[in-house]
Amino acid sequence: MHQIHHFLNGSIVEGRSERYAPVFNPATGEQSAQVALATADETRDAVRIANDAFASWSKISPLKRSRILFKFKTLVEAHTDELAAMISREHGKVFSDAKGEVTRGLEVVEFACGIPHLQKGEHSMNVGTGVDSYSMMQPLGVCAGISPFNFPAMVPMWMFPIALACGNTFIMKPSEKDPSTPMRLAELLKEAGLPDGIFNVVNGDKESVDVLLTDERVQAVSFVGSTPIAEYIYATASAHGKRVQALGGAKNHMVIMPDADLDQAVDALMGAAYGSAGERCMAISVAVPVGEETAERLREKLIARLETLRVGPGLVDGPDNDMGPLVTKEHLEKVKGYIATGVEEGAELVVDGRETTIEGAGNGYFVGGSLFDHVTPGMRIHTEEIFGPVLAITRAASFDSAVAMINDHEFGNGTAIFTRDGDAARQFCEQIQVGMVGVNVPIPVPMAFHSFGGWKRSLFGPLHMHGPDGVRFNTRMKTITQRWPSGIREETNHFTMPTL
Ligand code: NAD
Numbered sequence: 001m002h003q004i005h006h007f008l009n010g011s012i013v014e015g016r017s018e019r020y021a022p023v024f025n026p027a028t029g030e031q032s033a034q035v036a037l038a039t040a041d042e043t044r045d046a047v048r049i050a051n052d053a054f055a056s057w058s059k060i061s062p063l064k065r066s067r068i069l070f071k072f073k074t075l076v077e078a079h080t081d082e083l084a085a086m087i088s089r090e091h092g093k094v095f096s097d098a099k100g101e102v103t104r105g106l107e108v109v110e111f112a113c114g115i116p117h118l119q120k121g122e123h124s125m126n127v128g129t130g131v132d133s134y135s136m137m138q139p140l141g142v143c144a145g146i147s148p149f150n151f152p153a154m155v156p157m158w159m160f161p162i163a164l165a166c167g168n169t170f171i172m173k174p175s176e177k178d179p180s181t182p183m184r185l186a187e188l189l190k191e192a193g194l195p196d197g198i199f200n201v202v203n204g205d206k207e208s209v210d211v212l213l214t215d216e217r218v219q220a221v222s223f224v225g226s227t228p229i230a231e232y233i234y235a236t237a238s239a240h241g242k243r244v245q246a247l248g249g250a251k252n253h254m255v256i257m258p259d260a261d262l263d264q265a266v267d268a269l270m271g272a273a274y275g276s277a278g279e280r281c282m283a284i285s286v287a288v289p290v291g292e293e294t295a296e297r298l299r300e301k302l303i304a305r306l307e308t309l310r311v312g313p314g315l316v317d318g319p320d321n322d323m324g325p326l327v328t329k330e331h332l333e334k335v336k337g338y339i340a341t342g343v344e345e346g347a348e349l350v351v352d353g354r355e356t357t358i359e360g361a362g363n364g365y366f367v368g369g370s371l372f373d374h375v376t377p378g379m380r381i382h383t384e385e386i387f388g389p390v391l392a393i394t395r396a397a398s399f400d401s402a403v404a405m406i407n408d409h410e411f412g413n414g415t416a417i418f419t420r421d422g423d424a425a426r427q428f429c430e431q432i433q434v435g436m437v438g439v440n441v442p443i444p445v446p447m448a449f450h451s452f453g454g455w456k457r458s459l460f461g462p463l464h465m466h467g468p469d470g471v472r473f474n475t476r477m478k479t480i481t482q483r484w485p486s487g488i489r490e491e492t493n494h495f496t497m498p499t500l
Helices: 040-057 062-078 080-091 095-112 154-165 180-191 206-214 227-239 262-278 292-306 329-344 399-408 422-431 467-473
Strands: 002-004 006-008 011-013 020-025 030-036 123-128 131-139 142-146 169-173 199-201 218-224 243-247 252-256 284-289 348-351 370-373 390-393 414-418 436-439 475-482
Touching: 006 040, 006 180, 020 080, 040 142, 040 169, 040 199, 040 206, 062 080, 062 095, 062 154, 062 180, 080 095, 080 180, 095 154, 095 467, 142 154, 142 206, 154 169, 154 180, 154 218, 154 467, 169 206, 180 199, 206 218, 206 227, 218 227, 227 243, 252 262, 252 399, 262 284, 262 292, 262 390, 262 414, 284 292, 284 399, 292 348, 292 370, 292 390, 329 348, 329 390, 399 422, 414 422, 422 436, 467 475
Parallel strands: 002 030, 142 169, 142 218, 169 199, 218 243, 252 284, 252 414, 284 390, 370 390, 414 436
Antiparallel strands: 006 011, 006 199, 020 030, 123 131, 131 475, 348 370
16 A cells, blocks of 8 residues: 655655555545554654754745745646646546646745745835834744645645745645645655755644644644634634634635626536535535526526536546546535435425436546525525535525625635626625625636635634735744934933834
């Protein structure tokens, strides 16, 4: 059995715990590897290594750090197909989608390459007579990243490139469901010239995560995953004095106004609801047509399109499928359970993905795309995140009731409106209580030079991921106010608050 261990101090290090988690190929249902789960002591070793490496790395010129990232970028580009195949084998998403994930991650590397500019700080002359003031954005120390299964390349790359560029050292704790890609990224970082100990990968579960949340040498924790764990990470790491950004779950609505180009909206919905088998935090899982006529037309078009959805393995010799299997057997059962719940709750199951015949499915964790109509707020299939290829139509009588429904929801990660009316779009952007909003764009994932994050229970902590917030999160500001001795020409009063 292929074993996946840890990457510490520049080398692969065998796990000592004798605890392992199985890694499956979701397209076949076969176990492909087992991943070592680190003990608390092994995790503390990683913290010590990263802490020792900080002193030299933090003093290196940002330009030199950025040149290593430039090299890393070209290496990841050269290995994109290899990485995408690795993602597809352990996650299940189709090859083209996996390549897209690598590209979106690389964009953060490109952003981080601009660190000499991004980390410049500010300067003001003569804030008082003969007094200048400037700020430095200094690295924090050891930073930790804990990532989910659904983007094994992109989410780690949301985190470590900026942390490293800013002069921090890093410990990555990937999802135990698909750990191979972050391990390969660690090797590519080394090949790009990153000194040993700066980037480490610890594979594990709660035991190792708890060390990262509580060890006093860890300064900052970035987390992406489900809301209950995000909340736990935020509460625990904050209580131990760390800065935390913890991104959680989602239930993203797309409003379709009566004047929308319906073909365009349906095209967008198909990709946004069923792409990556719905296992995206920015997937659209609720379509909100405004008005009965819009709802009827939308429903008919979606039914027709679902008949052409190509479901199958992520790695095929011929043309790519539209979506692959779910990540594990347990998750497949959970998604099927939600479909059953929706029926029990009285929603109309218009297309039942459990009945889809999938060629070459074997023992893979496949389910076809499902469509519910007449889903209402309060039903579990509207309230909870399913994280599968299940789209709900929740009809709204008006623009205002659509906005109210979204604002009342516990999650606030992403949303979109499809309309030709600039005023409706503008009102939507202003009123909606959601962190990332698309106007005629179904999955409004901000580019790397903007920041990514939701509102409400989709994000714990004040700072979003990557972009300008990523630089703020990974640096500590220090402001220096200086006056040189030759400037003190007259006696000054030291007892009152300094003013101009
Ligand atoms: P998860 O919360 O189960 O796991 C995420 C990470 O936390 C993994 O590394 C896991 O090992 C670790 N973990 C799990 N249980 C833990 C515990 N009790 N204590 C400490 N650590 C623990 O999430 P997942 O199933 O891997 O990913 C899917 C979830 O991630 C979905 O809810 C999805 O919406 C969310 N997600 C959110 C975003 C976003 O940007 N908001 C992006 C991607 C995924």
